[in-house]
Amino acid sequence: MQTALFIEQLLNGLQLGVMLFLMAAGLTLIFGVMGLINLAHGSLYMVGAFACAAVAAATGSFWLGLAASLAAAAAAGAIIEILVIRRLYERDHLDQVLATFALILIFSEATRWLFGSFPLYLDIPNLLRGTVPIPGGSRYQLYRLAIIGVGIAVAVGLFLLITRTRLGMRIRAGESDREMIGALGVDIRTLYTVVFALGAALAGLAGAMVGALQSVQVGMGEPVLILAFVVIVIGGIGSIKGALLGAVLVGLTDTMGRFLLPQLFGIFMPPSQAGIAGGALASMLIYIVMAVVLAVRPQGLFPAAKG
Amino acid sequence: MNFTRETWISLVLVLVLLTIPYAALQLGNPFYVTLATRMAILGLAAVGLNIALGLGGLVSFGHAAFFGIGGYAAGILASHAFSGQPLNFGLFSVAGTNSMPIIWMVAIIGGGLLAAAIGAISLRTSGVYFIMITLAFAQMTFYFAISWPAYGGEDGLSIFVRNGFPGVNTLVPINFFLICYALLIGGLLVFALLRNSRFGAALQAARQNEVRLASVGIAPFRIRLAAFVISGAITALAGALYADLNRFVSPSMLSWHMSGEFIVLIILGGVGRLAGPVAGAMLFVMFEFILGGLTERWQLFLGLVLLGVVLFARGGLIGLLAGRARHG
Numbered sequence: 001m002q003t004a005l006f007i008e009q010l011l012n013g014l015q016l017g018v019m020l021f022l023m024a025a026g027l028t029l030i031f032g033v034m035g036l037i038n039l040a041h042g043s044l045y046m047v048g049a050f051a052c053a054a055v056a057a058a059t060g061s062f063w064l065g066l067a068a069s070l071a072a073a074a075a076a077g078a079i080i081e082i083l084v085i086r087r088l089y090e091r092d093h094l095d096q097v098l099a100t101f102a103l104i105l106i107f108s109e110a111t112r113w114l115f116g117s118f119p120l121y122l123d124i125p126n127l128l129r130g131t132v133p134i135p136g137g138s139r140y141q142l143y144r145l146a147i148i149g150v151g152i153a154v155a156v157g158l159f160l161l162i163t164r165t166r167l168g169m170r171i172r173a174g175e176s177d178r179e180m181i182g183a184l185g186v187d188i189r190t191l192y193t194v195v196f197a198l199g200a201a202l203a204g205l206a207g208a209m210v211g212a213l214q215s216v217q218v219g220m221g222e223p224v225l226i227l228a229f230v231v232i233v234i235g236g237i238g239s240i241k242g243a244l245l246g247a248v249l250v251g252l253t254d255t256m257g258r259f260l261l262p263q264l265f266g267i268f269m270p271p272s273q274a275g276i277a278g279g280a281l282a283s284m285l286i287y288i289v290m291a292v293v294l295a296v297r298p299q300g301l302f303p304a305a306k307g
Numbered sequence: 308m309n310f311t312r313e314t315w316i317s318l319v320l321v322l323v324l325l326t327i328p329y330a331a332l333q334l335g336n337p338f339y340v341t342l343a344t345r346m347a348i349l350g351l352a353a354v355g356l357n358i359a360l361g362l363g364g365l366v367s368f369g370h371a372a373f374f375g376i377g378g379y380a381a382g383i384l385a386s387h388a389f390s391g392q393p394l395n396f397g398l399f400s401v402a403g404t405n406s407m408p409i410i411w412m413v414a415i416i417g418g419g420l421l422a423a424a425i426g427a428i429s430l431r432t433s434g435v436y437f438i439m440i441t442l443a444f445a446q447m448t449f450y451f452a453i454s455w456p457a458y459g460g461e462d463g464l465s466i467f468v469r470n471g472f473p474g475v476n477t478l479v480p481i482n483f484f485l486i487c488y489a490l491l492i493g494g495l496l497v498f499a500l501l502r503n504s505r506f507g508a509a510l511q512a513a514r515q516n517e518v519r520l521a522s523v524g525i526a527p528f529r530i531r532l533a534a535f536v537i538s539g540a541i542t543a544l545a546g547a548l549y550a551d552l553n554r555f556v557s558p559s560m561l562s563w564h565m566s567g568e569f570i571v572l573i574i575l576g577g578v579g580r581l582a583g584p585v586a587g588a589m590l591f592v593m594f595e596f597i598l599g600g601l602t603e604r605w606q607l608f609l610g611l612v613l614l615g616v617v618l619f620a621r622g623g624l625i626g627l628l629a630g631r632a633r634h635g
Contacts, residue, residue: 037435087618093435094366098574099617101567105610113604226446226563229439237435276456283454287447291428294440298431 004136009259010252011134015144017251018151022206023228024235024243025158026199032238033174033195034089039100040080041203041228042221043107048073048204049211049220050111053120062125066208073204074197081196086189104222112218119215122208147209154202155244162240171195175238227254230286234293236300245301250286257285313629317582321492324350324589328484340480341552346585346592347487348548353572353584354494355541360570361579362502363534364514368438369425369445370569373539375452375561376421377414377546382464382556384410389467405470407477407486410547418543419536421448426535430528442563449561463557470551477551487548491585494541499581501537510534542569571613577625586624 027041051072056065080103088096124143131139162168170191173181182188207221214220231250235242262278269277293301324346331339352374359365387394387403394401404410429440453461469477477483501507512520513527520527550556559565568591576587594612598605620627 031435037438084614084618093438094360094570094574094578095617095621097366097368097438098570099614101571102610102613102617105606105613109604109607109610113607222563226442230443233436233439233443276454280451280454283450284447287443290440290443294428294431294436298436300436 004138007134007136008140009255011140013252013255015147016255017248018148019206019210020227020231020251021151021244021247022202023224024231024247025240026202027228028232028238028243030196030199033171034192037093037096040103042225043104044073044077044200044203045207045221045224047076048207049216052208052211053122053216056122069204069208070201074201077200078193078197081193108218119217122211122216124212158240230290234290234300236302239302242300242302253289254286257282316629320582320586328481340484342592342596344484344487344552346588347491348545348552350585350588351491351494352542352545353569353588354498355538356569357573357584359535359538360573363510363531366438367441368566369441370542371561371565372445372448373418373422373542374546374565376417377543378550378556378560380414380417381410381547381550382466383458385466385470386464407470407472410470411544414543414547415540419540422536422539426532430531445566449558452558452561463555466554469554575623577623580625583623583625
């Protein structure tokens with residue numbers, strides 16, 4: 001039974017990691033190409049979740065909701081890029097932080113206005129309901145496995161997009177020298193909007209998928225955003241590969257820490273105290289990992305090569 | 308001291324803040340005394356941040372950690388004084404206290420130590436990394452406070468009777484206001500002295516041109532770390548006052564919204580300006596009060612105003628009134 005529980009927690013950690021990757025990939029892409037720190041990325045995650053929940057409730061179809069979440073998050077991303085974000089590329093990070101912090105306030109209040117303060121609920125689609133057997137004699141939720149699958153598919157897709165397509169070539173060129181690709185006749189403004197919308201869509205997808213596991217509510221994006229920051233700081237800002245490995249590392253560390261630390265403390269402490277001390281340490285564990293990584297490599301594990 | 312327009316405006320602002328509670332009492336509106344106290348406390352917290360952010364250019368998105376540790380210093384010491392049980396550190400134990408000066412010392416030392424630890428790691432990086440790392444460390448203290456049940460965990464910790472100050476009845480709102488106000492003035496003096504000192508010159512040089520500073524033989528890291536520690540300590544002091552104002556401490560004091568608000572205060576007032584944080588805190592609390600009375604959705608409008616300030620009115624209120632800072 002212990003092995004089954006262990007494998008289950010391992011999968012949970014992987015699922016959290018994959019979800020964080022969807023967030024972190026967008027953040028790191030936006031930072032890599034445009035040099036922008038976007039706090040409102042968590043709001044786009046929330047937009048995706050709300051769009052999915054609302055459309056799924058109206059039509060009864062999770063899949064339509066999922067499509068709506070991609071569309072809504074991408075559209076919201078494109079709109080804020082054109083209205084606000086575009087003016088921030090040349091500004092310093094302080095201005096970017098503040099403007100996107102303001103966007104969070106606006107998004108959160110506007111969502112509360114539209115949907116009320118009560119959380120929405122989103123059902124797991126019928127197709128993915130149920131469990132599958134895992135080694136050790138236990139069963140695991142099919143839906144969570146599907147999330148892991150989607151995450152891996154997105155990672156592969158992003159890799160192909162960036163290394164094999166013309167758009168990816170432009171993104172890479174934008175990362176290394178934005179003036180030069182402008183001079184070569186690439187429409188940078190549109191490229192930036194597309195990259196921002198792409199990042200937003202990934203965040204929206206993450207929000208929609210997690211929405212079926214947790215409740216959909218205002219402010220749901222913020223804890224995830226901060227975890228995604230930890231991910232890209234560990235992985236190296238601007239690096240998709242770093243985002244993937246950082247996300248898996250953070251997901252596994254957090255989940256396994258919460259699972260194993262109380263048991264570890266239980267060896268030399270009474271169980272009630274072990275639960276408290278282990279839980280408290282587990283809640284800080286990823287930040288400790290981050291501190292250790294930074295102490296050794298201040299630019300993260302995979303610093304993006306800057307031209 | 309030469310009296311520039313900015314100096315005059317700063318003086319006027321600080322005096323206006325002092326007159327608000329007296330005017331409120333005259334008008335029979337004692338509630339405004341609390342608002343003015345809030346302005347003074349948030350102003351002090353932002354003065355602390357302004358040392359790191361305004362002078363040193365260190366965009367810390369984690370000052371809520373220091374604010375919160377100050378708040379918990381007040382809450383924990385007061386709760387032990389209330390229950391009569393000493394604080395047990397394993398090897399030795401300390402009695403709780405409800406004397407403000409001792410609480411302040413503990414808050415300042417606690418905030419300073421935490422800032423030294425966070426700064427020692429975060430200051431190895433710069434730019435966006437620094438922003439995200441300070442945010443992450445503040446978040447770490449937030450989750451620790453939530454998951455550690457001894458002092459209320461998620462529910463927070465009440466301070467049943469406001470802590471005392473020798474010779475002053477702190478339960479009278481105006482007295483408590485004056486204490487906070489005096490500390491705010493103290494914070495402003497520290498800021499002004501630092502800014503005009505050799506240390507301040509080095510700190511501002513670290514912001515403007517790190518390489519040049521290093522080439523004259525001053526290590527930017529140490530200067531920044533010292534500034535970050537002073538900054539954290541002042542914000543922690545404000546946190547202790549804030550806990551006493553609300554007679555309540557909770558993890559929300561450590562939340563990242565709080566860190567964001569401190570930066571907002573400084574931006575509204577003017578980055579690196581002496582009275583910027585005070586102007587920002589006065590504007591912010593007024594804004595919150597007036598709009599909060601008109602609509603539940605005041606944060607939406609706060610967001611819009613903030614967006615407008617960032618995009619179109621850099622320099623904040625002080626910049627608007629006193630013109631651009633003479634050197635960047």
